[in-house]
Amino acid sequence: MTPDELKSLVRTIPDFPKSGIQFRDITTLIGHGEGFRASVAWLADRVSQSGADAIAGMEARGFIFGAAVASALTLPFIPIRKPGKLPIETIGVDYALEYGSDRLEMDPGCIAAGTTVAIVDDLLATGGTACAATELLRKAGARVETATFVIDLPDLGGGTRLEGCDVRVDALMQFE
Numbered sequence: 339m340t341p342d343e344l345k346s347l348v349r350t351i352p353d354f355p356k357s358g359i360q361f362r363d364i365t366t367l368i369g370h371g372e373g374f375r376a377s378v379a380w381l382a383d384r385v386s387q388s389g390a391d392a393i394a395g396m397e398a399r400g401f402i403f404g405a406a407v408a409s410a411l412t413l414p415f416i417p418i419r420k421p422g423k424l425p426i427e428t429i430g431v432d433y434a435l436e437y438g439s440d441r442l443e444m445d446p447g448c449i450a451a452g453t454t455v456a457i458v459d460d461l462l463a464t465g466g467t468a469c470a471a472t473e474l475l476r477k478a479g480a481r482v483e484t485a486t487f488v489i490d491l492p493d494l495g496g497g498t499r500l501e502g503c504d505v506r507v508d509a510l511m512q513f514e
């Protein structure tokens with residue numbers, strides 16, 4: 339499938355979860371078997387070119403694509419979780435979103451020092467989530483050089499923000 343065909347599988351819901359937000363919903367993309375497969379294949383190809391040793395994905399939508407990419411490339415998957423989910427002592431970072439604020443946590447002992455970890459998520463908006471994940475992974479000893487997304491919303495500046503943290507950004511599609 340072409341990137342334009344994949345883009346046409348993403349549903350746009352106006353005013354969700356707040357007035358003024360155009361919510362780009364991947365439910366319809368992953369609900370299309372060939373669309374989901376082709377999206378994961380595109381991400382996996384980009385991530386494999388980066389030479390990463392492991393994939394990290396952020397709860398919840400980042401798990402859908404991150405875990406699929408890790409499995410496709412036979413790489414370990416590192417779950418970056420919303421607060422209070424991990425049954426161990428965690429490290430965490432608070433961050434702002436396009437429509438609120440949240441916190442990410444991870445197991446500080448799950449990465450061998452110097453491991454190169456590629457971030458995979460469904461969508462890049464302000465970059466708050468991916469920057470928080472980068473900070474956490476680096477605290478845990480990882481090298482983070484790339485973040486790969488299905489969707490980029492370039493008007494929200496996430497790409498520029500991530501590049502400011504020395505993270506290269508790539509996305510399958512953009513919504514202006």
Ligand code: PRP
Nearest residue numbers: 397398399435436462463464465466467
């Ligand atoms: C969404 C999306 C990204 C993040 C992007 O996650 O899956 O992780 O927002 O926004 P940002 O670039 O402004 O940080 P959300 O926190 O809504 O959680 P979900 O995956 O549980 O739906």
Ligand code: ADE
Nearest residue numbers: 360361362363436461463
């Ligand atoms: N996460 C942050 N902004 C979003 C948007 N506009 N659509 C879907 N997920 C998002």
